[in-house]
Amino acid sequence: MRFSAVVVVAALVSGAVASPVATPTATQSDPADVYKAQATAKTESPTSKVKGKAFDRYVSIWFENTDYDKAAADPNFQFFAKKGITLTSNVCLTHPSEPNYMAVVGGDYFGLDGDPFTQVPQNISSVVDLLEDKGISWSLYQEDLPYTGYQGFDWVNQKTGANDYVRKHNPEILYNSVAEKADRLAKIKNTTLFYEDLKANKLPQWMFITPNMTSDGHDTSVTVAGEWLKTFLTPLLNDKRFMDNTLVLLTFDENETYTIQNRVFSVLLGDAVPNHLVGTTDDNYYNHYSEIATVEANWDLHTLGRFDVGANVFANVAAHTGDRVRKWNAEPCLSERYFNSSYDGIFTTLAQWSPQPVPNVFAVQNGRTVLPAIQFEWASQFWKTYYHGELEIPDGAHPPVYPYKY
Numbered sequence: 001m002r003f004s005a006v007v008v009v010a011a012l013v014s015g016a017v018a019s020p021v022a023t024p025t026a027t028q029s030d031p032a033d034v035y036k037a038q039a040t041a042k043t044e045s046p047t048s049k050v051k052g053k054a055f056d057r058y059v060s061i062w063f064e065n066t067d068y069d070k071a072a073a074d075p076n077f078q079f080f081a082k083k084g085i086t087l088t089s090n091v092c093l094t095h096p097s098e099p100n101y102m103a104v105v106g107g108d109y110f111g112l113d114g115d116p117f118t119q120v121p122q123n124i125s126s127v128v129d130l131l132e133d134k135g136i137s138w139s140l141y142q143e144d145l146p147y148t149g150y151q152g153f154d155w156v157n158q159k160t161g162a163n164d165y166v167r168k169h170n171p172e173i174l175y176n177s178v179a180e181k182a183d184r185l186a187k188i189k190n191t192t193l194f195y196e197d198l199k200a201n202k203l204p205q206w207m208f209i210t211p212n213m214t215s216d217g218h219d220t221s222v223t224v225a226g227e228w229l230k231t232f233l234t235p236l237l238n239d240k241r242f243m244d245n246t247l248v249l250l251t252f253d254e255n256e257t258y259t260i261q262n263r264v265f266s267v268l269l270g271d272a273v274p275n276h277l278v279g280t281t282d283d284n285y286y287n288h289y290s291e292i293a294t295v296e297a298n299w300d301l302h303t304l305g306r307f308d309v310g311a312n313v314f315a316n317v318a319a320h321t322g323d324r325v326r327k328w329n330a331e332p333c334l335s336e337r338y339f340n341s342s343y344d345g346i347f348t349t350l351a352q353w354s355p356q357p358v359p360n361v362f363a364v365q366n367g368r369t370v371l372p373a374i375q376f377e378w379a380s381q382f383w384k385t386y387y388h389g390e391l392e393i394p395d396g397a398h399p400p401v402y403p404y405k406y
Ligand SMILES: *[C@@H]1O[C@H](CO)[C@@H](O)[C@H](O)[C@H]1NC(C)=O
Pocket: 121, 122, 123, 356, 377, 378, 381
């Protein structure tokens, strides 16, 4: 694990976390500071009921570092696979963890090739900008996040010293467009608050759930992850406060073995999956950007103008949205693409200089256009974009092609 220390501008976030006197900055992970901030952290649990075309609630649960075959052989993952659709060709983007988490909400990993303390510039949007634009409530639930909106690098179990929470597995906290807004930080919560929201019937319509470093298999095994999943999800299967035309995705951030294709076992389940698809498999090509594309298609959201635009919408959802599920159609063919290293960009460890990746402000996918605020921010540089709305995405061995030299 590479760690690069970053000095954070505390003034930008202090309003979100604590009292005006001796305010701990939100990134401090010293226990005394954490407990002080914990006492005053602000939490929000907004709800909404925006009808979707295929589902009314989306829940993504991410596990860690497991090869496809290992997860497919686990009895608990098998149990849930029988209740839904197994995605046999859901391919991750790169190694290690953090770029995959960054990309699943932002539509790119901007060259990130490690797990450092990273802050995506404020002018780069993520899926929550699209959700809020249509009034769709959202929250992240990070198991053992010590308090709502915590921005520290990690947090360990104070009795055992074992890893609990890590920032690199918290996709939205990486974005300054979230971390610099108090009302957005207030929706980055722990699983204690998941149960409070459930009890109060105040779960949002979009959520991302990260189990802790034991529960997600990172420090343990897929067996432990499967047991956590069984304990967490089984009681929710028939709970109307959770299952309310809900689509749940179970997936992994990346494969364990770097020299094989980075494909992960993934299951779509929930009461939004029609009966005739329960227990089936879907062999179409998807990747982490499909999560954004599926949510965009379901609620007719705008797009980010990045790799979300070209990604396949999950077929069970595309059947209701009119999106065409496409096949990988470029050389080298999909089976010869490993997605096991990152292309260069602004977060590359040894980058000398890289330009800000400019979204394609003119992108249109099945009638969906780029969020007007993103168009406004980036229009003057439109000619610099490397996103063209295609399904086939780059990796370290096949980097994106800039339309100009830099
Ligand atoms: C976005 O923010 C970064 C970092 O502050 C800056 O370098 C870049 O010029 C900004 N881009 C635009 C289009 O404003």
